[in-house]
Amino acid sequence: xxxxxxxxxxxxxxxxxxxxxxxxxxxxxxxxxxxxxxxxxxxxxxxxxxxxxxxxxxxxxxxxxxxxxxxxxxxxxxxxxxxxxxxxxxxxxxxxxxxxxxxxxxxxxxxxxxxxxxxxxxxxxxxxxxxxxxxxxxxxxxxxxxxxxxxxxxxxxxxxxxxxxxxxxxxxxxxxxxxxxxxxxxxxxxxxxxxxxxxxxxxxxxxxxxxxxxxxxxxxxxxxxxxxxxxxxxxxxxxxxxxxxxxxxxxxxxxxxxxxxxxxxxxxxxxxxxxxxxxxxxxxxxxxxxxxxxxxxxxxxxxxxxxxxxxxxxxxxxxxxxxxxxxxxxxxxxxxxxxxxxxxxxxxxxxxxxxxxxxxxxxxxxxxxxxxxxxxxxxxxxxxxxxxxxxxxxxxxxxxxxxxxxxxxxxxxxxxxxxxxxxxxxxxxxxxxxxxxxxxxxxxxxxxxxxxxxxxxxxxxxxxxxxxxxxxxxxxxxxxxxxxxxxxxxxxxxxxxxxxxxxxxxxxxxxxxxxxxxxxxxxxxxxxxxxxxxxxx
Ligand code: GLN
Numbered sequence: 001x002x003x004x005x006x007x008x009x010x011x012x013x014x015x016x017x018x019x020x021x022x023x024x025x026x027x028x029x030x031x032x033x034x035x036x037x038x039x040x041x042x043x044x045x046x047x048x049x050x051x052x053x054x055x056x057x058x059x060x061x062x063x064x065x066x067x068x069x070x071x072x073x074x075x076x077x078x079x080x081x082x083x084x085x086x087x088x089x090x091x092x093x094x095x096x097x098x099x100x101x102x103x104x105x106x107x108x109x110x111x112x113x114x115x116x117x118x119x120x121x122x123x124x125x126x127x128x129x130x131x132x133x134x135x136x137x138x139x140x141x142x143x144x145x146x147x148x149x150x151x152x153x154x155x156x157x158x159x160x161x162x163x164x165x166x167x168x169x170x171x172x173x174x175x176x177x178x179x180x181x182x183x184x185x186x187x188x189x190x191x192x193x194x195x196x197x198x199x200x201x202x203x204x205x206x207x208x209x210x211x212x213x214x215x216x217x218x219x220x221x222x223x224x225x226x227x228x229x230x231x232x233x234x235x236x237x238x239x240x241x242x243x244x245x246x247x248x249x250x251x252x253x254x255x256x257x258x259x260x261x262x263x264x265x266x267x268x269x270x271x272x273x274x275x276x277x278x279x280x281x282x283x284x285x286x287x288x289x290x291x292x293x294x295x296x297x298x299x300x301x302x303x304x305x306x307x308x309x310x311x312x313x314x315x316x317x318x319x320x321x322x323x324x325x326x327x328x329x330x331x332x333x334x335x336x337x338x339x340x341x342x343x344x345x346x347x348x349x350x351x352x353x354x355x356x357x358x359x360x361x362x363x364x365x366x367x368x369x370x371x372x373x374x375x376x377x378x379x380x381x382x383x384x385x386x387x388x389x390x391x392x393x394x395x396x397x398x399x400x401x402x403x404x405x406x407x408x409x410x411x412x413x414x415x416x417x418x419x420x421x422x423x424x425x426x427x428x429x430x431x432x433x434x435x436x437x438x439x440x441x442x443x444x445x446x447x448x449x450x451x452x453x454x455x456x457x458x459x460x461x462x463x464x465x466x467x468x469x470x471x472x473x474x475x476x477x478x479x480x481x482x483x484x485x486x487x488x489x490x491x492x493x494x495x496x497x498x499x500x501x502x503x504x505x506x507x508x509x510x511x512x513x514x515x516x517x518x519x520x521x522x523x524x525x526x527x528x529x530x531x532x533x534x535x536x537x
Contacts, residue, residue, distance in 0.1 A: 004132035005267045006172040008160050009143045010208070012197025013179040017214045018250075020073030022177055022241065023143045024080035025251040028279070029260040031081055032251075033272040035138045038131050039077040040089040041070075042124070043145040044152035048094035052430050059306025063460045063512055064089070067436025073143065075310050075512065079317075080251070082515045091127045093152060099123055116155050124159035139267075148176070149200045161205040170268045176201060176208035177241075180215040180223070189217055191227050198231040209266050210237045212259070218242065237262050246316075248283055248516060251276070282320050282516050289325035293530045294347055298368050298385075299354030300361035302330035308354055310511035311382070317519035318527040326527060336364030341371045350378035350502075350530030353385030355462075355509065359408040366392045378502035378529040380522070383463055386505030387417045390467055390495060393480040407465050416475070418468040420491075426464075434461050438486055440493040440508070446483035447504055448494050451525040457484075459493070459508035466507065467492035502529035 009023045023039050030037045047053060050061050051069030062075040068087035077085055100123050104114050112119075132140045144160065146153045164172045178194040198208055211233055213219060219227075219240045228235040239257045244250050254260065255274070264271050295315060301307035312328060319326035331344055333353075345351070351372045353365050365385065369392040372379045381389040387405055394403035394416045405417035426432045437458045442449040449455065467482070469490060476482060484494025484506070497503035504522065514520035 004129075004135075004137055004171075005139045005269065006128070006132065006163065006167060007139060007141045007263060007267075008164075008172070008174045009141060009177060010148050010157070010160075010174060010201065010206075011144070011146070011177045012148045012201070013193045015147055017177050017179055018241075018247075019143050019145075019177050020071075020076045021247050021250050022175070022212050022254070023073075023141050024076045025254045026175070026259055026263065027077065027139075027141055028080045028251040028276075029255055029274065030139055030263070032274045032276050032279075033260070033264075035269070036136060037081070037139045037141065038083070038085070038089065038137045039081070039141040039143065040085075040091070040128075040131060041073050041143045041145060042128070042156055043071055043090070043092045044150065044156060045092055045145075046094045046097070047092055048098055048430055049090070049092060051433075055301045055304060055307035059304065060309045061462070062310065063435060063462050063509060065437040065458075065460060069431060069435065069462070071145070072306060072309050075313070076247070078512075079313055079515045082517045088127075088130050091124075093155075096120060096123045096127065096155075117158060120155050121159040121162060124156060125163055128159065128163060138269075148197055148204075154204070157201070157204045157206055164206070169266075173209040173263070173266045174201075174206055175210045175212055175263070177212045177214065180213045180219060180227075182215070182217050189215060189219060189223055191223060191230065194227060195230045202232075208233060210239060210259070210262055212239045212241050214241050214243075216243050234262075237266075246283075246286065248279075248286065248316075251279065252283075278517055282317075285323050286316065286320040288323070289319065290323045291531060291534075292325040292327060293319075293349040293527060293534055294327045294329055295527075295530060296329050296331050296345055296348040296351045296368075297354060298331045298333050298336065298351060298365055300333050300356055301354075302332050308511075310509070310514070311352065311354065314511045314514035314520050314523045315527070317514045317516060318523035321519045321524045322527045322531060324527060324531060331368070333361030333364035333368070336361075336368055338367045338370075341367055345371060345377070348377065349534040350380070350526060352526075353379070353381045353388055355383035355385065357384070357407075362388060362405075362408055366395070370396055373497065373500060373503060376501050376533070378526060378533055379500070379504070380502075380526045381505035382511065383507060383509060386495060386507050387465060387467075389503075389505040390416050390475065390480065393475060393478070393495075393497075394471065397478050397480070398474060405465055414471070416468050416471045417465050419464060420466050423464045433464050436460055438493075438508070439488070440484045441487045442494070443481070443483040446481070446494070447496055447502065447525065448483050448506075448522065451521040453521070456487075459506070459510060460512045461508045463507065467495070501533065502526065 060072045070090035224238045315326045365388045400414045402413035404412035482492045495505045
């Protein structure tokens with residue numbers, strides 16, 4: 001077994017406490033001390049991956065370079081650590097069972113009765129240790145999705161218990177994230193829910209080494225002592241996690257609370273000098289903007305914060321880079337029509353048309369693109385947003401009113417967006433799209449080329465439909481240029497309108513690659529163009 005140390009992050013009392021942010025913040029503090037660290041997420045649901053989940057259910061689906069459709073927490077891991085994750089960083093119960101059942105069919109278990117313990121727990125343990133055993137990491141942080149006490153979580157908690165027993169207390173530990181609610185009627189913070197959740201964990205044989213307590217109010221020394229005594233942890237291991245102004249403050253708040261020190265102590269590792277200079281520079285710019293722009297985000301899931309998580313975070317990174325506060329106005333594409341567009345887009349300095357699937361809301365997107373094209377408002381179309389820009393162009397510039405995507409109208413007269421050849425025979429929905437990173441060659445002098453500052457880029461994808469090359473000549477000669485092309489397949493990745501100040505549509509998802517320390521060049525350029533648009537009004 002390698003020398004890798006394992007940290008498990010469990011959650012108690014309620015969901016949505018921000019385990020992903022705490023895991024990412026701790027990883028950041030360890031990385032800033034030169035430890036090689038990675039984070040992985042284990043989700044207790046039966047879907048094999050979140051790719052088939054509706055954004056209403058589970059928020060955005062994050063895509064890795066190697067084409068895994070994963071939980072949005074992996075986006076936080078990448079944005080905080082500035083390193084890529086992979087398929088191995090996200091495992092679900094569905095995947096675990098699928099693999100165990102496949103082994104059973106192959107006869108791997110030699111006639112044994114296949115059971116949750118030990119077969120499912122062994123599979124979980126193997127997958128927990130997979131990244132650690134590559135020798136690439138000193139520390140692997142594993143976030144266990146769900147809340148302690150859930151029926152679904154039990155095999156994971158049992159696997160954690162077994163692993164700690166096998167690896168020893170110096171090599172593995174548990175951070176339990178919990179809620180300390182404030183009862184305004186009593187004017188008090190309450191520790192009882194945390195006591196119960198720690199007790200539930202202990203009933204499964206797992207002891208929390210550290211408590212990270214989410215709270216809206218400062219936790220007094222008295223309460224820290226009480227929590228320590230009743231929850232069986234040292235007082236310095238009671239870490240307060242108070243509501244922060246931005247998620248990017250959390251690493252510094254955890255540093256103040258000494259989370260990294262407690263963790264390193266427990267794992268018998270040394271605390272080292274910490275380098276967060278660039279992180280602090282980002283925060284400084286993010287919190288002290290010199291200007292402000294308003295960006296309209298047009299999509300059909302806009303009422304849900306998590307559905308466009310990576311886009312919203314990319315806008316924060318790009319805003320900081322431009323020392324500009326980015327105010328996002330969400331605009332529901334389904335309730336957008338040519339009659340109210342100018343009213344809904346008043347005071348908007350730039351427009352993003354979001355990715356998506358299915359026909360709902362697409363006509364509103366097309367009408368909005370027509371408006372921003374005519375009014376010289378910076379436009380950034382992402383995936384479906386790019387496809388809608390192509391349709392808008394063909395309908396209104398080439399006059400082919402029946403142009404559409406095969407996705408919206410299978411029998412449309414002018415299928416300017418068509419199904420990719422390799423997708424035609426696919427019927428299964430899970431993991432079957434064109435996924436992951438592909439190269440793209442940029443045309444010299446294009447906006448994309450200027451923004452990236454290079455000719456070859458690699459970006460992540462998640463789509464089944466593509467620009468129909470049969471219409472390329474007509475589309476390009478009428479003013480919408482293909483400026484980014486996959487060198488192997490000829491697939492059009494970027495379209496631009498050179499007669500417009502900033503009109504860019506991308507078939508890929510740039511938002512998956514923007515990080516705090518590496519804001520995405522297209523988002524940065526888009527915000528810059530939106531600022532210029534604001535100044536020119
Ligand atoms: N539905 C479109 C396609 O599959 C766009 C996908 C997306 O926006 N991610 O091609």
